[in-house]
Amino acid sequence: MQSPPLQWYPGHMARAVRTLTAHLQRVDVVIEVRDARIPRSSTHPLLATLAPTRVLVLNRRDQIPAPVGRAWVAHLQTDDRPVILTEARQGQGLSQLRQALAQVGHRLNQRRQQRGMLARAVRVAVVGCPNVGKSALINRLLGRRVAPSAPKAGVTRQCQWVRLGGDWELLDTPGILPPRLEDQQAAVHLAICDDISEAVYDPYLIGLALLERLWLLPPQARQPENGLEQRYQLATHNQTPEAYLSALAAQKCRGDLNRSAQMVLHDFRKGTLGQIALELPELA
Ligand SMILES: Nc1nc2c(ncn2[C@@H]2O[C@H](COP(=O)(O)OP(=O)(O)OP(=O)(O)O)[C@@H](O)[C@H]2O)c(=O)[nH]1
Ligand SMILES: [Mg+2]
Structure with missing residues (x-):
């Protein structure tokens, strides 16, 4: 059998999933945070099976066009699972999230x-x-920096309870990913x-995949369209x-294809290419 192009299951993640499952027995609400640029790919099958009330947060709403965010909310919202769009760095959407948590607390008590x-x-x-x-998001909810947060995957390595003196206790958890590469497109996203x-x-293949995706996206997924x-x-x-990637390499990176791919990825992640929704509710 051919080995998959992207293997994404480091050892610490298997451990993280085990301890997380144990911790989740004791919680009343789970806030599932997804990346608003890829709400379909940034989830884990474990989370769909959870018993506690779920609140779905689509974070990084600043990185996609606002109408796409609204379309995702309408698409994912159900009676027992609110969907809230947030921007965790500036704290946008947080009052709605606080309200949802207060409601759960009220019912519980x-x-x-x-x-x-x-x-x-x-x-x-x-x-x-x-x-x-x-x-x-936790830091914003608390109004102070209690949880380490940085621009790379795997910053939080352990489940950590953060007291919120009063109505809530928050559990910060390590990021988790599904163990198998069943969906290669999700892995690439x-x-x-x-x-x-x-x-x-x-990085060359992933940078190229980003450009391929940009070539296929409908105009409403990008703001501005020609970012x-x-x-x-x-x-x-x-x-x-x-x-395009070769031309970019020739023009900006002395012909180095890897560097041009990394530059495109870096600019996309920083938002320098504009707001780009890689996944839309009506697209597969
Ligand atoms: N543009 C933008 N950046 C954000 C937003 N929320 C968080 N970030 C940035 O994204 C990076 C990752 O944030 P973290 O809070 O460390 O993410 P995490 O989910 O805790 O990551 P792990 O602990 O690795 O699982 C940081 O550099 C944040 O400043 C957002 O809404 N918009
Ligand atoms: Mg973290």
Whole structure:
């Protein structure tokens, strides 16, 4: 059998999934954080099976066009699972999230009081793929930096309870990914968005995959539509993604294809190419 092009399951992740599963027995609410650029790929099958109330957060809403964000909310929202768009660095969308948590807390303590028990803090776990912004979201919810947060996958290595003196207790968790590469497109999208550790992929192939995706995306997925051309002053018209990457390498990286691919990835991740939604609700 041919080995898969992207292997994404480091040893610490198997451990993380085991400890996370144990911790999740004790929580009342799970906030599942996904990357708004790739809401379909940035999830884990384990999370669909969880018993506690789920709140779905699509973070990095600043990195996609606003109408696409709204379309995702309409697409994913169900009666028992609110979907909230956030920007964890600036703290946008947080009041809606606080409201959703307060509602769960209220219901929980009503039930406890009916059974003659004292009210207690709501236990909230923040879970999701690596680098989607879980720790940044926790820091914002708390209004101070308690959870380490940095622009690479695998920053948080352990489950960590963070007390929120009062109504909530928050659990920061390591990013988790599915163990098998059943969906190669999801793997590529996670790599493009820096949600898989850099060590496991070929930057040329992933940079090229990003360009291929940009070539196929409908105009509404990009804002501005010509963000790539604006950034590099190089027309995409009549070019294939490969030819574009070669032209970029020749013009900006002394012919080094790897470096030009890395430059495109870096610019995409920083938002310098504009707002780009790699996945849309109606597309596979
Ligand atoms: N543009 C943008 N960047 C964000 C947002 N939220 C977080 N970030 C940045 O994304 C990077 C990753 O954030 P973290 O909070 O470390 O992500 P995490 O999910 O805790 O990652 P792991 O601990 O590795 O699983 C950091 O550099 C954050 O500043 C957002 O809404 N928009
Ligand atoms: Mg973290």
